[in-house]
Amino acid sequence: MNNQTNYYFNYHNYPQQQYFQQNKGYIKDPRYYYSQQQLQQQQQQQQMANNYTQPDISGPPEISEFEIQTESILGDGSFGTVYKGRCRQKDVAVKVMLKQVDEKTLKDFRKEVAIMSKIFHPNIVLFLGACTSLPGKLMICTELMKGNLETLLLDPNIKLPLITRMKMAKDAALGVLWLHSSNPVFIHRDLKTSNLLVDSNLTLKVCDFGLSQIKQRGENLKDGQDGAKGTPLWMAPEVLQGKLFNEKADVYSFGLVLWQIYTRQELFPEFDNFYKFVAAICEKVVRPPIPDDCPRALKQLIMKCWDPSPEVRPGFSEIVSTLEGIIIDLSIPDEYGAIMWKNHFKHVDEATWKDFLNVFANFVGLTNASTPSMSDLLQFSPNLNGSTIELNFKCLKAIIVSPPKGVGGQEEEVVNMEQFGKVLAWFGNLKDDGSQILDKIRQLMECAWFHGDISTSESENRLHKKPEGTFLVRFSTSEPGAYTISKVSKNGVISHQRIHRPGGKFQVNNSKYLSVKDLISGEAQALGIATPCLGSRFLSLIYKSQISGYIN
């Protein structure tokens, strides 16, 4: 029996169909009281469903060329031009491939699209879709970023503190770690600062997968006869020489990325001849000079990354971990403070106030419990009473906690690692001073003239039209650990004078003191300061506790 016969046979034996034919319109089966018209509609819908072919959702999301409008040029590369554009009412970046696409470019384009549509990570530029069908334009649409890292680094007018740059380096390393940890492994093959993009929050994301390759873990690759892929200046020696390579080639390039992030200098400006360059890199092991002021851990990391032997180079998980340590050391110059942060909060920039308090109290010996209770605190500080210890912690909180973020009552009070570093620089080192740091903070806050973390312009607002000799003391906004005296001088002129911190002491006019309080009483006359400027937010904290004995 062939299929046709089979179909015919089944059709006529189908009971509902028999009912329908016999009764010319109504099916007697109580489950099917439909009119002929309704039944026809159902049949039409069924037919439509049968005709509908499921879209291919396994491939990358296809965008029609007519949905994309290109505007200004963002960058030019070897594959084409990247434009700022609009697609489906969203600002996007659009990479438009060169008009003349040969077989190889087309293959690379398709590979880039395939790879991008498989990788999702906060530090990898978000792929939105692509126009992949010829003869139309070949385009890749991604989230729009602010610019590339190379442009940012080489612009001397852009302020980028080393901590910020190291956080960017960590972002990039996290992106590449994701590629290298995928299964199969993705090798980027064109890591360089112009392929690291920055968004408005200075978060860094890896882009440009045009040369990326997929390989099995442990597998080594070799470039074909069409030569090495990548950008020569950033290429690992084994790639330049056409030898076997693996993901450690990305690590070499990342060493150069780190070097440029640190120095903000152009890479290898002295070379203009490719063959001489290859000889220098591969035979003479020439690398860019690392400045003497580079932090030791960073210098070691850079040198390990660009080591001639791929096996010596670290993997990206070690790179991320080393960068985290470097970021903590830069943020918290106090040795013990840095150790405390590394032991408890290594992977994060901020901790909740509650967690921080537990760890800090434990670390300075105020408690041996994971959650400090008042009796624990008193046991370890017998000379203080409960309300003083509690006030000490309130004062620390007032100076160290960042304003709550978030919405709808979900906000958490957090302690930022850099703020912790600053507090230690202002008030003493954790090793020698321990819990006394808390007393020092409270004692300064008890002074009416201490206004703490206010800006220069805010200090001028507070002193505006005040009598001569009115003054306040605040943290310096530019010199770590230093303070500034802002005062009203003759004719209402407001001036600012720095209190420097040589060897942890407090110095003004060549006179050194052990505390800011001592300095203010010792130098009042010489400095022409007499009346504290009111308005310190800390005073109300102290005052409230003194009248109620308890602070909320």
Ligand SMILES: Nc1ncnc2c1ncn2[C@@H]1O[C@H](COP(=O)(O)OP(=O)(O)OP(=O)(O)O)[C@@H](O)[C@H]1O
């Ligand atoms: N999503 C984006 N948002 C903002 N700018 C971008 C974006 N993508 C790329 N650019 C800009 O375009 C430049 C070139 O991009 P990309 O590296 O992807 O192109 P390419 O043709 O592969 O370049 P190359 O051959 O130099 O690697 C980047 O350095 C960057 O300045």
